[in-house]
Amino acid sequence: MALKHAVLAALLGGEYSGYQLAKGFDIGVANFWHALPQQLYTELAKLEKDGLVAGREVVQESRPNKRVFRVTDAGLAELEAFAAAVCKPSVIRDNLLVKVQAADGIDTAPVIEQLEERAAAAEAKIELLDAFLRQMRGEADEEEFLLRGRGVGGYLTALRGRAFEQGHRDWCLRAAAVLKERRKARAER
Incomplete structure (x- = not known):
């Protein structure tokens, strides 16, 4: 996927400035x-x-002028062609996984610390995503929003992000716990 497709998809909700797009x-x-x-x-x-x-260009009185962008028909056609193209499954490339893989031959104390830091970061991201999802659906419950709400693509990708972060958090916590127990057992020998 090229960055252009992610930008085009993000602009489908309306006109946005570069700043709004970045946010x-x-x-x-x-x-x-x-x-x-x-x-x-x-x-x-x-x-x-x-x-x-x-x-x-949008003229603003109390601020500098800004440029806002929207997807054109050609941009929509590009997104449709991208959506129709077959894509390969994603793969995980993560240095932390290499460190965990090496757990039998290294001091795991720094790895345990990194796993716990990652779990905390994932938890913070889960909280942000939950707030984002609540904001997107407003007063609607999730099933109603998924059936009739505007911006369902963004909502679904945020759900995927939350599921990823939850899985990542849970795995990091479990891996850290296992490595701690193994360190403890080794120290007791």
């Missing part, structure tokens, strides 16, 4: 695609040049 990436899109704000601004310029988004 949306922080919570919603970051579950499946990471991009720095500067990368987003660069990508918006490319997409506009290619006719996949249209930008316009």
